[in-house]
Amino acid sequence: MYCDRCGEPAASGGDHAACRAARAMEPPRYCGRCRRRMVVQVTPVGWTARCAEHGDLRG
Numbered sequence: 001m002y003c004d005r006c007g008e009p010a011a012s013g014g015d016h017a018a019c020r021a022a023r024a025m026e027p028p029r030y031c032g033r034c035r036r037r038m039v040v041q042v043t044p045v046g047w048t049a050r051c052a053e054h055g056d057l058r059g
Helices: 017-023
Strands: 039-043 046-051 055-058
Antiparallel strands (some): 046 055
């Protein structure tokens, strides 16, 4: 599993507190399953993020 904001391994021992805080206000940038950079579109009513391997996420 990977951090969906910075792309680093979630269990790497690094502190992802800043990533968790930022994710409260912004969409994910990396796929949490494969670490690929996602295509993100932000709209007035939410966001969509698309991983080439794993498909769409919505928020």
